Amino acid sequence: MIHFSINKxxxxxALNTTKRxxxxxxxxxxxxxxxxxxxKEGITLIGSNGQVSxxxxxxxxxxxxxxxxNSTGSxxxxxxxxxxxxxxxxxxxxxxKEIEQKQIVLTSGKSEITLKGKDADQYPxxxxxxxxxxxxxxxxxLKDVINETAFAASVQESRPILTGVHFxxxxxxxxxxxxxxxxxxSQKKITLEKNGDNFDVVIPSRSLREFTAVFTDEIETVExxxxxxxxLFRSENISFYTRLLEGNYPDTDxxxxxxxxxxxxxxxxxxxxxxxxxxxLSNATQNGTVKLEITGGVVSAHVNSPEVGRVNEEIDTESxxxxxxxxxxxxxxxxxxxxxxxxxxVTISFISSVRPFTLVPSEDxxxxxxLITPVRTN
Amino acid sequence: MIHFSINKxxxxxALNTTKRxxxxxxxxxxxxxxxxxxxKEGITLIGSNGQVSxxxxxxxxxxxxxxxxNSTGSxxxxxxxxxxxxxxxxxxxxxxKEIEQKQIVLTSGKSEITLKGKDADQYPxxxxxxxxxxxxxxxxxLKDVINETAFAASVQESRPILTGVHFxxxxxxxxxxxxxxxxxxSQKKITLEKNGDNFDVVIPSRSLREFTAVFTDEIETVExxxxxxxxLFRSENISFYTRLLEGNYPDTDxxxxxxxxxxxxxxxxxxxxxxxxxxxLSNATQNGTVKLEITGGVVSAHVNSPEVGRVNEEIDTESxxxxxxxxxxxxxxxxxxxxxxxxxxVTISFISSVRPFTLVPSEDxxxxxxLITPVRTN
Numbered sequence: 241m242i243h244f245s246i247n248k249x250x251x252x253x254a255l256n257t258t259k260r261x262x263x264x265x266x267x268x269x270x271x272x273x274x275x276x277x278x279x280k281e282g283i284t285l286i287g288s289n290g291q292v293s294x295x296x297x298x299x300x301x302x303x304x305x306x307x308x309x310n311s312t313g314s315x316x317x318x319x320x321x322x323x324x325x326x327x328x329x330x331x332x333x334x335x336x337k338e339i340e341q342k343q344i345v346l347t348s349g350k351s352e353i354t355l356k357g358k359d360a361d362q363y364p365x366x367x368x369x370x371x372x373x374x375x376x377x378x379x380x381x382l383k384d385v386i387n388e389t390a391f392a393a394s395v396q397e398s399r400p401i402l403t404g405v406h407f408x409x410x411x412x413x414x415x416x417x418x419x420x421x422x423x424x425x426s427q428k429k430i431t432l433e434k435n436g437d438n439f440d441v442v443i444p445s446r447s448l449r450e451f452t453a454v455f456t457d458e459i460e461t462v463e464x465x466x467x468x469x470x471x472l473f474r475s476e477n478i479s480f481y482t483r484l485l486e487g488n489y490p491d492t493d494x495x496x497x498x499x500x501x502x503x504x505x506x507x508x509x510x511x512x513x514x515x516x517x518x519x520x521l522s523n524a525t526q527n528g529t530v531k532l533e534i535t536g537g538v539v540s541a542h543v544n545s546p547e548v549g550r551v552n553e554e555i556d557t558e559s560x561x562x563x564x565x566x567x568x569x570x571x572x573x574x575x576x577x578x579x580x581x582x583x584x585x586v587t588i589s590f591i592s593s594v595r596p597f598t599l600v601p602s603e604d605x606x607x608x609x610x611l612i613t614p615v616r617t618n
Numbered sequence: 619m620i621h622f623s624i625n626k627x628x629x630x631x632a633l634n635t636t637k638r639x640x641x642x643x644x645x646x647x648x649x650x651x652x653x654x655x656x657x658k659e660g661i662t663l664i665g666s667n668g669q670v671s672x673x674x675x676x677x678x679x680x681x682x683x684x685x686x687x688n689s690t691g692s693x694x695x696x697x698x699x700x701x702x703x704x705x706x707x708x709x710x711x712x713x714x715k716e717i718e719q720k721q722i723v724l725t726s727g728k729s730e731i732t733l734k735g736k737d738a739d740q741y742p743x744x745x746x747x748x749x750x751x752x753x754x755x756x757x758x759x760l761k762d763v764i765n766e767t768a769f770a771a772s773v774q775e776s777r778p779i780l781t782g783v784h785f786x787x788x789x790x791x792x793x794x795x796x797x798x799x800x801x802x803x804s805q806k807k808i809t810l811e812k813n814g815d816n817f818d819v820v821i822p823s824r825s826l827r828e829f830t831a832v833f834t835d836e837i838e839t840v841e842x843x844x845x846x847x848x849x850l851f852r853s854e855n856i857s858f859y860t861r862l863l864e865g866n867y868p869d870t871d872x873x874x875x876x877x878x879x880x881x882x883x884x885x886x887x888x889x890x891x892x893x894x895x896x897x898x899l900s901n902a903t904q905n906g907t908v909k910l911e912i913t914g915g916v917v918s919a920h921v922n923s924p925e926v927g928r929v930n931e932e933i934d935t936e937s938x939x940x941x942x943x944x945x946x947x948x949x950x951x952x953x954x955x956x957x958x959x960x961x962x963x964v965t966i967s968f969i970s971s972v973r974p975f976t977l978v979p980s981e982d983x984x985x986x987x988x989l990i991t992p993v994r995t996n
Contacts, residue, residue, distance in 0.1 A: 318926075321898070321926065324898055325895070325898055325899075328891070328894055328895040328898060329895070330888075330891060330892075330895075343927070350931055350932040350933075350934070351892070351895060351929070351931040352929070352930045352931060353895065353899070353927065353928070353929050353930075353931075354927045354928045354929075354930075355926065355927035356925070356926060356927050510708075513706070513708060514708075514729070516706055517703070517706045517707070517708075517729060517731065520699070520702055520703055520706060521703075521731070547734070548696075548699065548733065548734060549721070549731065549732045549733035549734050550731070550732045551729070551730070551731050551732075552730045552731075552732075553728055553729040553730060553731075554728040555728075556728070
């Protein structure tokens with residue numbers, strides 16, 4: 241039966257990381273528990289929601305953990321409740337001891353709390369991925385790519401494949417990531433520092449957002465392993481599994497236009513602020529759009545809500561070339577797109593009032609491109 | 619028609635204060651608007667939910683306001699929406715101009731936003747209180763008294779009078795404030811620095827909580843005026859009106875015991891932490907109680923939930939006198955009581971396992987007393 245003692249704060253931190261894969265109210269009750277596996281080498285905390293699984297290892301070699309394992313074993317504990325109890329304990333040292341009937345006794349200072357656990361055999365098996373020949377990525381680069389694309393994935397299940405982000409590696413080092421909800425698209429290309437085996441997978445955008453939360457900035461590199469329908473992101477202590485989406489991702493390359501009639505450059509944050517003002521009123525209109533007008537080099541934004549009022553605003557530009565144009569679109573798509581752009585300036589290129597327009601950061605016009613489809617108005 | 623210009627940030631701050639009286643979805647739609655009254659002297663912002671009304675005055679003399687009034691008048695604007703629009707404006711200076719058909723044009727930088735307003739005549743009249751012979755209180759003292767009592771008022775409407783806090787002034791300077799929900803009671807007495815007319819009123823605890831949010835610490839003193847069924851708290855710029863509760867407040871003095879069999883002193887925050895641990899498990903029990911045991915000078919807390927587990931904890935004491943005792947109660951009441959006590963140490967006095975027990979801060983045993991009723995268990 242399990243018996244160990246550990247630094248409460250480090251244990252709590254690891255529990256909270258693992259809990260990101262655990263939903264409080266899962267249709268499968270056993271998935272609301274955390275699995276605690278104790279071996280002579282250390283403790284593994286395991287959580288899963290069926291889609292994403294996290295294994296978090298605390299080694300007896302980790303000096304900050306103060307981990308002393310007296311006796312090994314496995315047990316399941318209700319995750320949210322267990323975390324609340326651990327965080328309430330008075331002392332920095334926590335003693336965890338299994339007693340009869342799958343109960344555990346937590347002792348800390350003068351406090352003694354007994355909790356009922358469950359048999360670890362009830363826990364589903366996380367599919368193993370043969371950990372050979374990994375792709376090695378810098379965590380920060382992978383997180384940037386996710387932040388630049390995942391927001392554009394669909395949140396509706398009508399076309400499940402569009403709820404994912406398409407990751408394609410070609411020539412062993414050219415990585416292309418794309419997401420689209422069919423109204424807007426975001427595509428980022430990077431060249432890897434180290435070669436890897438080519439792949440073509442669609443990763444659920446929700447899993448990727450959890451990934452960015454779990455892999456903190458202290459974790460410098462991450463190893464990526466593929467199996468049939470799963471992907472594993474692994475650091476020294478954390479293994480993050482997610483299922484892949486099945487099906488063919490649409491060909492998005494053919495959507496990207498290359499010739500334009502009007503090209504404008506804006507200050508990114510000024511344009512975003514103008515769109516946020518416009519959105520306050522466009523939310524109260526029937527089609528929810530803002531109208532952008534380019535007239536003789538002057539750009540202005542207009543919203544007219546018969547119920548609430550109207551916005552008219554001249555928007556400062558860095559440069560304007562090409563023809564005059566009037567185009568209407570959902571300002572939220574432009575706000576989301578601008579949020580994903582780190583660059584001080586952004587270049588927006590138009591073809592016509594009914595064709596998608598593109599955004600590129602002015603400092604990296606080749607590798608990061610976004611598309612927004614306009615709304616036809618009368 | 620109204621026309622003024624003002625510093626956006628100061629205007630926004632005043633709007634947000636006024637908005638505390640405005641509920642977004644009021645059964646009376648006109649009460650979701652803010653009334654803006656512009657005179658040559660300044661701007662008054664008025665909000666009301668029928669229970670609480672706030673008038674906030676911005677003087678043309680206020681240098682931080684940068685207020686220039688060109689033309690006077692009154693108008694109503696949807697409060698939440700108007701505040702969102704003002705906070706989105708690009709420039710520090712905001713120009714506010716009424717045009718035809720109760721519309722207003724906000725101009726700031728290159729942004730021009732037109733909003734539809736409503737006729738100010740539609741707004742209900744806030745009852746006037748003749749502002750003579752005020753009671754003058756230090757804001758901090760009044761806020762402390764509210765924080766020490768209002769939490770103990772009832773949140774249920776079954777006995778409406780108990781949703782208020784009983785304020786009684788006797789001898790022109792002895793103020794007693796009491797709140798109880800019939801399970802616990804909190805009473806604070808203070809002696810006023812300046813004499814006032816005696817009164818006996820019951821103020822809704824919800825109004826008092828709004829009062830503590832509206833009257834910030836920079837406002838040193840507050841004048842209090844009474845009318846038949848209303849009370850007015852007034853500072854230089856803010857008038858805060860609230861309706862009073864009608865009916866007789868129960869006689870609470872007779873509830874306060876004076877003789878005890880066991881008297882214990884604890885460190886306030888240690889006891890609170892122990893009760894918070896106990897509550898994690900008592901929430902999962904049928905009667906939601908923690909059992910406190912005093913045995914030969916040792917105090918311990920116990921919870922036993924057949925479903926979830928149990929807590930057993932020895933609690934450090936500063937002193938223990940009197941008889942052994944076992945008593946059960948809802949730990950939330952004790953946690954709330956301890957939160958209201960600023961003192962490092964707290965003295966708890968018991969009579970028996972079925973009689974209410976008292977809490978007093980160890981540094982002020984005369985003026986602040988709380989009562990908690992135990993729960994009978996088998």
